[in-house]
Amino acid sequence: MGGDAAGPAFGFVALIGRPNVGKSTLVNAVVGEKVSIVSHVAQTTRTAVRAVLNGAGGQMVLVDLPGVGKPQTLLGERLNDLATRMMEEVDVVCFVVDAAGGIGRGDAHLAGMLPDRVPAVCVLNKVDAIGASVVAEQLVAAQALHDFDAYVPVSALTGDGVEIVAQELFARLPPGEPMFPPEMATDQTESHLISELVREQYLLRMREELPHSIAVMVDDIEGLYDPDPDALLRVDATVYVERESQKGMVVGKGGATIKEVGTGARMQAEALLGRRIYLHLRVRVSKHWQRRADQLSRLGY
Ligand SMILES: Nc1nc2c(ncn2[C@@H]2O[C@H](COP(=O)(O)OP(=O)(O)OP(=O)(O)O)[C@@H](O)[C@H]2O)c(=O)[nH]1
Ligand SMILES: [Mg+2]
Missing domain, CATH: 3.30.300.20 (K homology (KH) domain)
Incomplete structure (x- = not known):
């Protein structure tokens, strides 16, 4: 796993989480470019937005996805389906929770849908808005959600911890050749x-x-x-x-x-x-x- 003497790593990573937890902000922070739009409104992301990150060990494609919540419309149902389908199809899941808002039932429901065979990294986002004791408390709550392969507290807003997220995801990619040219940050038209x-x-x-x-x-x-x-x-x-x-x-x-x-x-x-x-x-x-x-x-x- 990961890029090593055997060759480079390549794979797809799905960003999974409730609406508004900061998935798109995190994707932009990890690739260092604005690829996916961000707002305070839930359901900002409505399509699978691919962002490409090239590292020493290989290439990773982050697939930003709609947040999964209670659907109010057919659009909401389709957005949920897209996200839950993608978590089955990728090499690694990046599961994002809002540590400041608090882990809740919506997170537990979604974590229950994670496929066992796909490695999953849990990102506790928005730690800039809380103290260390709350972060510790939320780490315990995250461990109760699912047996994640790693837990990373971050602030996608300030960039704190974002580098570690990239490392943890890269380490879990299968070997493979890059699919996109190195200068390409996104495949959106x-x-x-x-x-x-x-x-x-x-x-x-x-x-x-x-x-x-x-x-x-x-x-x-x-x-x-x-x-x-x-x-x-x-x-x-x-x-x-x-x-x-x-x-x-x-x-x-x-x-x-x-x-x-x-x-x-x-x-x-x-x-x-x-x-x-x-x-x-x-x-x-x-x-x-x-x-x-x-x-x-x-x-x-
Ligand atoms: N304080 C704080 N706010 C954040 C952080 N990351 C994201 N936000 C804010 O949270 C809100 C939602 O961010 P998005 O990145 O759009 O969230 P999302 O999970 O992609 O949302 P959907 O696409 O609707 O599912 C925005 O107002 C962000 O500015 C963070 O680390 N700290
Ligand atoms: Mg989004």
């Missing part, structure tokens, strides 16, 4: 990355149920293969809401909200892609898309 950055801007600004009602699709992207590095990337995207009444909130007074969101997402996308971008957003209603199989599939969920 530019379109997907941009649509996620737009959604993140909304998640950070919207309240109540509205964040869950928002989906974003890039309809058109032009200039991607222009050899001129200064050429403008032109992106058209649609923000979907579930009801006519939500349109106003997404657009904002005099278009203020959609303008702010567009600027925020564009700036992040420009930094990530190293290109100048013109981003055009429009809003459409897709009635109750979270509950409709045809609409979910169309939106990529």
